[in-house]
Amino acid sequence: MSIPYQLILTFISGGIICVIAQLLIDLTRLTPARILVLYVSVGVLIYAVGAFDPMKDIFGAGVTVPLIGFGANIAKGVREAVEKEGLLGALTGGLTASSAGITAALLCGLFASVLFKTKSKRM
Amino acid sequence: MDSKVKKELIKKHSPSSSLFKNSLLAFFFGGLICVIGELLLMLYSHLGCDEKTAGILVTVTLIFIAAILTALGIFDKIARHAGAGTLVPVTGFSNAVVSEAMDSKSEGYVLGVGAKIYTVAGPVILYGILSGFVYGVIYYIYTLVEGMKL
Amino acid sequence: MRRITKLRTPIHFDSWAAVGGYEERRGPLGEKFDFCDISDKFGQSTWEIAEAEMGRVALNTALSKSGMSHDRIELLVAGDLQNQCVASSTGLSSFGIPFLGVYGACSTCTESLMTLCSFIDSSEHMTIGAAVTTSHNSAAERQFRTPIEYGGQRAPTAQWTSTAAGAFILGRGEGEVQITEYMPGRIVDGSTSDGANMGGAMAFAAFDSLQAYFEESGEEIRNFDCIVTGDLGKVGSDILRELLAKSISGAERIHTDCGLLLYDFKKQDVHSGASGCGTSASVLACHFLPMLKEGKIRNILFMSTGALMSPSSLLQGENIYGIAPLIRIENMKGSE
Known part of the structure; x- marks a missing residue:
């Protein structure tokens, strides 16, 4: 697949996933925090039914960068851990697979709070 | 005046969000962030990372960029227009964590930053882990059943 | 049930002051504010204390416009949006005036003026009182909504909490x-x-x-x-x-x-x-x-x-x- 073609597919798929969330927020008054929770869980579900890897092959970052990718990553980690360690993997796989993202976000948050100050909101 | 009449009056006079404009902006910004992610993925693969490492590095890079933009007070100005376009990519997760941390600094690093950093991150992690756990148990049972068949 | 009280003694506005922040200065009334701090911080390190300081500045301004010393004020009625009205008690503590904290959400201004009128009207000796009301956008966002740097969209029906304060000095007797x-x-x-x-x-x-x-x-x-x-x-x-x-x-x-x-x-x-x-x-x-x-x-x-x-x-x-x-x-x- 050529690079421009891949980028167009990424753009469209990522855009559509965000539009669905936008419509959920505007039409159902679902709060943003609930959208994030929903998307992570949906990501797990999509991976569980085996649809995520084929989607990833076509759309690339268009499906891995939205939070459903975060969820799919958890599911993938759980699956691999269950295959290796049995039932114990259901407890260890999820956090292991998502540890890089969580750790990066938490550390960024901590450093930002040390180094920066909030500015008042402007209209 | 009964509650039904009031509800109708409120509904009648409350403008709704501009669905078309909001959706268009969410599509554009969401797509753009994913394209940046794809370009980063290509870059890291080009530099010799394997697929898994490159994927993790993309996530971490986007989290870092969103954190910097949040710290400089730029993220919320973009997100005001982008809506779900910045919320749904991993940038929204990063912004939620970093903004909570910065905001609660005045209440101390332990019960301020330390506790409130999880206000939005906590639910995402909790229900991600829950879904993963449920899937893990089902998958384990599935492997047992498959094993018995053989 | 009768609800309207007509004041028996005349009570007049002796002086008043309005203090605001950046957006208030940019608004159509910006020129009319007595003072606006475009940093919204009022020289303080937290938004909560900035709100307290804004209330103090407002009362000080009203006092200086009336040419009165603070020790002539016999009762201070004030309120704000923070938990337990802490902006008012923190900001106004240095005046040493007997204090009543009131909470009426955004109705606090009228509630405080009304309470003060009732006290002056019924008291045998009280002649001068002051009422102060404050709200601060950043303090309110933190308490009621999301962190200040959080990237969210506001609904079209949402309103903007003002960074503003009003202080009023009421006196017994006739006035304009x-x-x-x-x-x-x-x-x-x-x-x-x-x-x-x-x-x-x-x-x-x-x-x-x-x-x-x-x-x-x-x-x-x-x-x-x-x-x-x-x-x-x-x-x-x-x-x-x-x-x-x-x-x-x-x-x-x-x-x-x-x-x-x-x-x-x-x-x-x-x-x-x-x-x-x-x-x-x-x-x-x-x-x-x-x-x-x-x-x-x-x-x-x-x-x-x-x-x-x-x-x-x-x-x-x-x-x-x-x-x-x-x-x-x-x-x-x-x-x-």
Whole structure:
């Protein structure tokens, strides 16, 4: 697949996933925090039914960068851990697979709070 | 005046969000962030990372960029227009964590930053882990059943 | 049940002051504020203390305009939006004036003026008191909504909590601008649990108060120049005007709302309007009282409108209740 073609597919798929969330927020008054929770869980579900890897092959970052990718990553980690360690993997796989993202976000948050100050909101 | 009449009056006079404009902006910004992610993925693969490492590095890079933009007070100005376009990519997760941390600094690093950093991150992690756990148990049972068949 | 109290002793506005922040300075009333800090920080390190300092500056400004020393003030009635009204107690502690903290959400300005009037009216010795009301956008966002740097979208019905304070010094005796009547509001179910639509929730309380006032007083609309509500914004004002047009004909034409006056709807991305208890306090101080003093308007009904709720009650899906206490303010010059 050529690079421009891949980028167009990424753009469209990522855009559509965000539009669905936008419509959920505007039409159902679902709060943003609930959208994030929903998307992570949906990501797990999509991976569980085996649809995520084929989607990833076509759309690339268009499906891995939205939070459903975060969820799919958890599911993938759980699956691999269950295959290796049995039932114990259901407890260890999820956090292991998502540890890089969580750790990066938490550390960024901590450093930002040390180094920066909030500015008042402007209209 | 009964509650039904009031509800109708409120509904009648409350403008709704501009669905078309909001959706268009969410599509554009969401797509753009994913394209940046794809370009980063290509870059890291080009530099010799394997697929898994490159994927993790993309996530971490986007989290870092969103954190910097949040710290400089730029993220919320973009997100005001982008809506779900910045919320749904991993940038929204990063912004939620970093903004909570910065905001609660005045209440101390332990019960301020330390506790409130999880206000939005906590639910995402909790229900991600829950879904993963449920899937893990089902998958384990599935492997047992498959094993018995053989 | 009689609800309107006519003051037995005349009580006048001795002086007043309005203090604001960056967006308030940019608004159409910006020039009329006594002081605006465009950093919104008032030299403090936290937003909560910035709000406290803003209240202190407002009272100091009002004092210096009246040429009075703070030790002549016999009672201070003040309130704000922070938990336990801590902005008022922190900011005003240094004056050493006997203090009453009041909470009426965004109705605090009218509530505090009313309380102060009642004290002066019934006391044998009290002649001078002060009322202060503050709200700060950043402190309110932190307490009620999301972190300041959080990237979210505001609903079209959402209002902008003003960074503003109003301080008033009331004195016993006749003066140019007097409070002549007051009427406490009733708690009215707003029939919505949407925290981003407080104007809609409060409109019914404003209507309830106006209906009660005109019914009991028998006054005619033509005796008034303005009916002023606190922070109904666009949504709430539209609802109130529709209700008024049906039952108190003519009232909808003289209605105006502080939440619609504070910001420029074309220049500023304000959505439904301003909110926060500092809105009605600062607009009364920098807009209506000067106009009353100059005789441009002579007789107004002033109702700050409050949305009674807490972050927990919103999360629990409880309805927002509204309240609209009312005072009548008149220019007394040449009224005979």
